[in-house]
Amino acid sequence: MCDTCALNFDSNNTNDCLTISPRTRVLSANRMLDTRYQDIADATAFLRRLCHLTPDFLDGPTKSRLREEAEQLKKLIDELKTKLQALEDRLDEVQYDLSSLVYPVNTLPAETLCQIFAAALSTGISPRSRRRVTMINRPRLRITAVCRYWRSIAIADPHLWTQTYYLINSNNPQRDLLFENFLPRTHSLPIKFTLIARAGSQSLPHFVFDSVAQWKEVCLINVYWPRNWAPNTATNQGIDCPQLTKLTFDATKDRASTPQDLLMNAPCLxxxxxxxxxxxxxxxxxxxxxxKKLTLLQPVNYKELILLLAQLVGLEELSITMSSPHGWEDRDLRWGLRPLAPVRLPCLSTLLVAEGHILKFLDLPVLTTLHLLQCYTEDVNLLGACILRSSANITSLFLAPINSIAYITALSSLLSSLKHLALTLLDMNPDEALQCSANFARLDYLPNLESISFIDNRPEVAFLCGSIRPFLEGIAMRAANALLSGAPHRMKLTRLVLDSRAPGVIPAEDMRDLAYLQRRLRSLRAKQDKKTETRHI
Structure with a gap:
């Protein structure tokens, strides 16, 4: 403390209270103000800094100069941006010209590129697995990722996006974002819609059917026929498919129909x-x-099939690709005790069946194309009866005989109208091979035959030894007989085709004889045409 305070303290030492100097009180008060009013101190410091500003900085000419400089900088930036955009455009042109020199495909017109893209996407039609769908969608993404030019062309062509696939997980149904991104690129064109759901899914979320108005071809790959997505609805009112013309329902198993099953209205199917x-x-x-076309992917009840066919009076093509699991011995028992009258299909021209027993119950007056995938002797007899009953003129026949007896019986005089024959090779003993050659050597045997396709389904050289030698020998004698008889016009056979699954199955000698016989038949046909032209002149 100061001297004055000390003196006062000594003179008044009898007091119990300590006297504080005025300076100490002021310092204490300042510390309190600094602590409590820190924000005010900051504001005071800011005001003090403002006091150091020169008057020239705040005058009118200075502000005008700064504003003018800012405007000039903005104009310069805009000019540089314009020049940069022009340089980028020029760079794109140079890169495009360079790519045209390095990659000539870029010189093709946009229409041609679209056709190339469509061909690249058409390799995986009708998928049957998630992996195939991934392989189909992958080319689209790769095409659009090559360059901006390809991407713009691909996106601008809606036909490249009409083949759509929807993947859904029944355990956790979610929207397929890839499908929803592709759908707007179709520009509301009719689409081919394929839905693949995991095993066990019986109901589908409603958003799967948001694009139903665009469905033209639909493939449902599921375990069961889909049920209504509204569980509180007793019966489903159905969904309208106004453009649907083709429907494929491929399921591994089926269940009994219920009122909750989804009803699809397809007036154009x-x-x-x-x-x-x-x-x-x-x-x-x-x-x-x-x-017009019905394909059965799994075995069905024959009686139900006949009752259904009776309503399909306009059917033109029927395919039954699966044979009955019960075998052909008890097939008649599954028809019931009362025999069914043959069903007349006045428009059916193409029939593909795994077994010929159904021919017993069909009347096919306009049948021209027939595929028999498993041809037994009994099936061949039913074929003959069906041809006689229907008065059909079969022009194309695919035959997979089980034995040579069935083959020889099938190719009888009933098939005199046959023009195109395709058959699988089968084993023959020496007597059967000799009879086969003798049949083809006759000019009255299949007189209108124009082409023969030999199909060898063996994966490799195995125990089976089906040979085309008997056919080659018979056809060679047929050509010789036509020349000797002086009636080459009766020889219409000019085309021989060999379809072998594995190379090396057919002996090299037979291949050489086949090529030589093919040239000989064409030469014979050329001479025949030349004589015909000379006769007309």
């Missing part, structure tokens, strides 16, 4: 591929008389 026909009309509403 023309082609149907299904694994079941049980309760078909309770799941699918379509005009049966307008259906």
């Amino acid at each position: 023309r082609e149907l591929s299904t694994c079941t026909i049980t309760d078909l009309f309770s799941r699918l509403s379509f005009p049966p008389q307008r259906l």
Whole structure:
């Protein structure tokens, strides 16, 4: 403390209180103000800094100069941006010209590139697995990732995006974002819609059917026929498919129809591929008389099939690719005790069956193309009866005989109208091979035959030893007989085709004889045409 305070303290030492100097009180008060009013101190410091500003900085000419400089800088930046954009455009042109020199495909017109893209995408039609769908969608992404030019062309062509695939997980149904990104690129064109769901899914979320108005061809790969997505609805009112013309329902198994099954209204349906026909009309509403093509992917009940075919009066093509699992010995028992009258299909021209027993119950007056995938002797007899009953003129026949007896019986005088024959090679003993050669050597045996296709399904050289030698010898004698008889016009056979799964199965000698016989037949046909022209002149 100061001297004055000390003196006062000594003179008043009898007091109990300590006297504080005025300076100490001021310092203490300042510390309190500094602590409590720190924000005010900051504001005071800011004001003090403002006091150091020169008057020239705040005058009007200075502000005008700064604003003018800012405007000039903005204009310069805009000019540089314009020049940069021009340089980038020029760089794109140079790169495009350079790529045209290095990659000539870029010189093709956009229409040609679209056709190339479409060909690249058409290799995986009708997928049957998630892996195939991934392989189909991958080219689209790769095409659009090559360059901006390809991307713009691909996105601008809606036809490249009409083949769509929807993947859904029944355990955790979510939207397929890839599908939803591709769909707007179709520009509302009709689409080919393929839905692949995991095993066990019986109901589908409603968003799967958001694009139903664009469906033209639909493939449902599921375990069961889909159920209504509204669980509280007793019966489904159905969904309308106004443009649907082709439907494929491929399922590994089926269940009994229920009122909750999804009902699809398809007034324009023309082609149907299904694994079941049980309760078909309770799941699918379509005009049966307008259906043109029916394909059965799994064995069905024969009686149900006949009752269905009786309604398909406009059917033009029927395919039954699976044979009955019960065998052919008890097939008649599964028809019931009362025999069914043959069903007349007045428009059916193409028939593909795994077994010929169904021919017993069909009347096919306009049948021209027939495929028999498993031809037994009994099936061949039914074929002959069907041809006689229907008065059909079969022009194309695919035959997979089980034995040579069935083959020889099938190719009889009933098939005199046959023009195109395709058959699988089979084993023959020496007597059967000799009879086969003798049949083909006759000019009255299949007189209108124009082409023969030999099909060898053996994966490799195995125990089977089917040979084309008997056919080659018979056809060679047929050509010689035509020349000797002086009636070469009766020899219409000019085309021989060999379809072998594995190379080296057919002996090299037979291959050489086949090529030589092919040239000989063409030469004979050329001479025949020349004589015909001379005769007309």
